């Protein structure tokens with residue numbers, strides 16, 4: 001029987017009053033099944049609902065409707081069990097950035113209840129693998145975007161979770177750091193753990209993931225093995241065909257753009 005790392009049923013998120021005209025449905029009923037051991041990509045155009053979906057799945061945002069399980073544990077009725085099994089690198093969530101990288105990892109490890117010596121050893125190893133040893137004693141507030149992503153990834157991995165959620169882990173990251181992150185994730189999934197990450201970089205999703213879900217306007221419009229979604233095309237082409245691109249010339253207007261007046 002397939003074991004699911006993540007099972008989401010009927011997830012809905014409405015922002016604003018549910019009755020008023022101003023209510024906005026960001027996620028309009030999502031079902032998602034991620035088999036344990038998958039490298040799973042969540043893709044979609046801007047505003048499709050990726051971050052909102054990941055936030056509901058990881059217990060950061062309460063759904064308006066629906067339920068989510070992590071390895072059989074309900075995220076909202078049994079949060080401690082579900083959260084013990086997951087690590088997350090959310091987008092835009094503040095870190096304790098007045099700590100150094102090493103302090104942040106040690107603090108995170110102690111929050112997970114790990115013994116101090118285990119935390120210290122794992123923190124040093126993660127800092128080394130992620131090329132952060134040289135910056136380990138610098139404040140996180142002074143880190144570059146790529147360094148912040150890497151220390152966030154280290155924090156998410158420290159307690160060796162079975163399921164890892166990453167919201168745009170490669171956004172704003174240079175190719176060297178992206179390669180480092182990639183190697184760590186590949187090493188992690190080889191041991192049977194599960195990664196679910198959102199991205200706009202189709203080439204990366206195509207190379208890394210075995211399964212993918214395409215979101216558009218708050219719904220899953222395609223999901224399955226990457227090969228079957230691609231259907232002989234590149235994932236980029238499949239994405240454009242499934243999501244739909246505006247026909248040429250439909251951009252209209254902007255006749256003034258590029259016609260210099262002086």
Ligand SMILES: Nc1ncnc2c1ncn2[C@@H]1O[C@H](COP(=O)(O)OP(=O)(O)OP(=O)(O)O)[C@@H](O)[C@H]1O
Nearest residue numbers: 015024025026044045046047048049050051052053
């Ligand atoms: N706190 C909020 N209040 C109101 N609307 C919100 C809120 N958060 C997200 N939304 C809306 O929900 C929709 C989905 O947003 P979300 O950030 O989940 O999309 P996304 O697929 O992650 O987009 P991107 O690729 O641009 O990061 C958008 O229309 C967004 O404006």
